[in-house]
Amino acid sequence: MYPPRFRYEAPRSIEEAIALLEEAGSEAKVLAGGQSLVPLLKLRFASPDLLVDINGLPGLDYHRVDADGTIRVGALCRHADLEHSALLKARQPTMAAAAPLVADPSVRNRGTLVGSLCHADPQGDWAAVVTALGGSVVALGPNGRRTIPMTEFVTGPFQNVLAYNEIAVEAVIPAPKGTSVGGYLKLERRVGDFATAGVAVALELSGATVSRAGLALTGVGSATINATDAAQSLVGKPLSAEAIAGAAELAGQAAKPRSDHRGTAAYKRHIIQTFVERILTRVQGEMA
Amino acid sequence: MTSLFEEIHEDAPADVPTRRVRITVNGEKRTVEVEPRLLLAHMLRQGLKLTGTHTGCDTTNCGACTVLFDGTPIKSCTMLAVQADGHEVTTVEGLAGPSELHPVQEGFKDEHGLQCGFCTPGMMLAAKALLDRNPDPTEEEVRWALSGNLCRCTGYQNIVKSVLWAAQKLRSQQAS
Numbered sequence: 336m337y338p339p340r341f342r343y344e345a346p347r348s349i350e351e352a353i354a355l356l357e358e359a360g361s362e363a364k365v366l367a368g369g370q371s372l373v374p375l376l377k378l379r380f381a382s383p384d385l386l387v388d389i390n391g392l393p394g395l396d397y398h399r400v401d402a403d404g405t406i407r408v409g410a411l412c413r414h415a416d417l418e419h420s421a422l423l424k425a426r427q428p429t430m431a432a433a434a435p436l437v438a439d440p441s442v443r444n445r446g447t448l449v450g451s452l453c454h455a456d457p458q459g460d461w462a463a464v465v466t467a468l469g470g471s472v473v474a475l476g477p478n479g480r481r482t483i484p485m486t487e488f489v490t491g492p493f494q495n496v497l498a499y500n501e502i503a504v505e506a507v508i509p510a511p512k513g514t515s516v517g518g519y520l521k522l523e524r525r526v527g528d529f530a531t532a533g534v535a536v537a538l539e540l541s542g543a544t545v546s547r548a549g550l551a552l553t554g555v556g557s558a559t560i561n562a563t564d565a566a567q568s569l570v571g572k573p574l575s576a577e578a579i580a581g582a583a584e585l586a587g588q589a590a591k592p593r594s595d596h597r598g599t600a601a602y603k604r605h606i607i608q609t610f611v612e613r614i615l616t617r618v619q620g621e622m623a
Numbered sequence: 624m625t626s627l628f629e630e631i632h633e634d635a636p637a638d639v640p641t642r643r644v645r646i647t648v649n650g651e652k653r654t655v656e657v658e659p660r661l662l663l664a665h666m667l668r669q670g671l672k673l674t675g676t677h678t679g680c681d682t683t684n685c686g687a688c689t690v691l692f693d694g695t696p697i698k699s700c701t702m703l704a705v706q707a708d709g710h711e712v713t714t715v716e717g718l719a720g721p722s723e724l725h726p727v728q729e730g731f732k733d734e735h736g737l738q739c740g741f742c743t744p745g746m747m748l749a750a751k752a753l754l755d756r757n758p759d760p761t762e763e764e765v766r767w768a769l770s771g772n773l774c775r776c777t778g779y780q781n782i783v784k785s786v787l788w789a790a791q792k793l794r795s796q797q798a799s
Contacts, residue, residue, distance in 0.1 A: 336681050340639060343659030343705055366703075373701045374683050376660070386659065388706060415695075439771030441689055441696045441749065526770040527684060 338376035345388040349395075349475060349502065352387050357477055357500040359385040365502055366390070367410055370438065370446035371454045395504065400426060404510030410450070410503060414443035426515065427508065429537040433464045433519035439527035449503050455489045455558070458529040461506075462489060462559040464519055467535040467549035467566075470508045476501035492557050513539035513546045516621065518614040521553065522606050524597065530554035531597040534586065534610035536618075543573045543622065550582065550611065555592040555603050562589035565611065574619045583611040644708045648673070649717030657704045664688045666704035667714055675715035675744045679773075686772030689745035690714050696749045698771075715744035718751065726792040727751050727785070736785030738776035745772050750786040758794055762787065 346352040356363050362384035366372055375381040389395070395411040398420060406427055408417070417423055417434040424431050437443055437451070437460050451461040452472055465471075465485045472483050477500055488495055497503060521533035533553030539546045548566040551559055565585035569578055592603035641656050648671060655670055667673045667690065679687030681700050688700040691713035699712075718725040727747045730736065737743045746769060753760060753768035760768070765786045766779070774782060 337662070337665075338660040338703075340658070340660055342640065343642065343703070345705070345708075366706075369703070369706070370683060370701055373662075373703065377662075377681070377700075386703075388703075390706065439686070440768055441686060441698050441771040442683060442701075444692075444695045445697050445702070 336377040338373070339379055339382040341376075341383055342385045343388065344385065345391050347391055347393075349389075349392055349504065352389055352392065352502060353475065353477055353500060355385065355387050356502070359387075359499075361499040363387055363499070365453075367450040368413065368446035369450075370442045371450070371456065389502065398422065401510070406430075406508040408448050408506040408508075410447060410505065412447060412449070414438065414446050414448065414451075415440070417448060418443060427468075428515060429464055429468060429517040429519055429535055430508070432517075433460050433521075433535065436460060436519065436521045436523075436533075442527065449506050452485070452488065452506060453495055453497065453503050455491075455493050455495050456529075457492050457556060457558050458533075458554040459559070460519070460521060460530065460533060460535075460553055463533060463535040463551040463553040464537075465506055465508070466551035466559055466561050467517070467537040468508045469537075469547075469549055470506055472503050473505040473507060474498075474501040475504045482507065486561055489558055511539045511547075513541045516540060516618045517549075518617065520610040520614060522610075529597075532590075532592065532603045532606040532610070534607055534614060536611065536614045538569065538574075538618065540622070545569045545572065545574060545578075548582075550586055552586065552590055552607055555590040555607060557591075560589055560591065562586045565589060569615075574615060574622065576619075579612055579615040579619065582615065583608040586611045642705050642708070644705055646707045646709075647711040649713055655704070659703060659705050661704045662700055663690070663702040663704045663707055663712070664699040666707075667699060667712070670704075673714045673716050677741055677744060679741065684773065685742070686745045686749065687742050689748050689772060691748050691752055694752065694755065696752045696771075713748065713751075715747060718747060725751070725789075726796070727754070727789040729792065730785035730787075730789035731782075734781050734785040734788050736777070736782045742772060742774045742776075746774065746782055750789065753786070754790055754793055758790060758797070760786075760790060 364383040366388045395409040397409040398412045414437045517537040522531040530553045535551045537549040548569040550562040550566040565582045587604045587608040590607045592600040594600045667676045677687040679685035683701045690699045
């Protein structure tokens with residue numbers, strides 16, 4: 336399969352990249368890891384006039400933590416960087432759990448977290464993780480910089496709020512006020528397949544009490560589902576067996592799965608409940 | 624210099640801009656003139672005649688087209704040739720020395736790590752990258768590293784054995 340014809344530019348600065356997007360109008364696409372965009376081009380689901388390859392831009396391949404605990408992931412930080420990150424292992428269990436489950440090893444060597452958020456596939460893993468963590472996306476355009484909460488970033492399947500002349504340069508995970516615990520579980524038919532269902536859980540604890548909870552679902556709706564009722568049900572109390580069962584039940588209700596070749600809607604709902612229970616029960620065990 | 628339009632059986636109109644790509648393939652510096660939409664896999668196969676890189680699914684699933692990009696396994700059907708400008712690519716043709724097979728190749732031969740052989744180049748490159756960073760992997764680590772490469776013949780048993788065989792051989796070479 337060959338992609339359709341396009342003009343290709345590999346700018347050397349972010350300003351140059353934005354100017355190229357500005358000049359091309361709405362007919363340009365930004366190329367980072369390319370692990371979703373190149374397949375889309377080959378299938379001719381996308382046919383941009385211009386491809387702006389940002390891989391040559393300096394200083395975007397970082398992931399780091401600020402002094403206050405905020406985690407920042409640059410637009411060229413690959414999934415594999417996050418998979419092998421000592422920083423995430425030490426500080427951010429939900430991200431650390433998700434990184435090795437994204438796609439397959441070769442795809443993880445190229446694909447990026449920020450690109451995955453922009454691609455806005457309802458079956459994308461990072462959107463659920465960043466939603467559960469209350470994160471946001473930083474976009475840069477001709478009028479400067481703006482920060483968009485993840486819950487407002489995606490407008491529909493494969494659609495986001497970025498203007499034609501904006502580039503998503505960073506994902507931001509706010510600093511936790513308590514102790515970060517959580518996890519990510521995904522069911523896939525084989526490595527690299529789209530998720531049958533996935534669950535991201537991100538909690539903060541003050542002592543034994545849950546002080547903040549985020550819970551988001553992958554692949555069981557037309558977009559990532561922010562299961563706020565399930566998350567809220569955990570806040571303000573210890574993580575008891577009863578609280579876990581309640582959150583699992585509410586998460587199952589929040590899922591909007593459809594029956595397809597990966598399983599029936601009832602099966603996927605059951606998987607969601609089971610994954611919520613498994614993650615929370617493990618967290619509970621670690622606390623004890 | 625290789626121009627690739629005829630190779631993909633589509634003539635580029637005169638007004639289609641091409642780009643010059645300077646790339647090191649298996650240690651050799653090459654310069655190719657490509658249309659930006661050309662995939663790295665096609666440049667290697669049709670342009671540079673390195674047909675050891677196989678295109679299998681063409682949809683980023685199977686890993687038959689795996690090459691090492693600056694030492695890291697990537698799927699060459701999912702990268703544009705222009706993106707390789709200034710980078711180093713290793714294909715299966717770059718594994719063997721002038722007179723002897725690479726231990727990974729020897730392992731696949733000795734442990735019957737292939738049947739039809741279609742997935743083998745990608746498997747071997749993914750395996751080499753693993754052994755470069757982890758000379759003594761567990762079976763689980765081998766399976767994990769190869770999980771982006773599909774084989775429809777062997778059930779993976781002998782592939783995993785082949786990689787472990789190669790790991791041992793490489794370690795004994797280092798020791799001696």
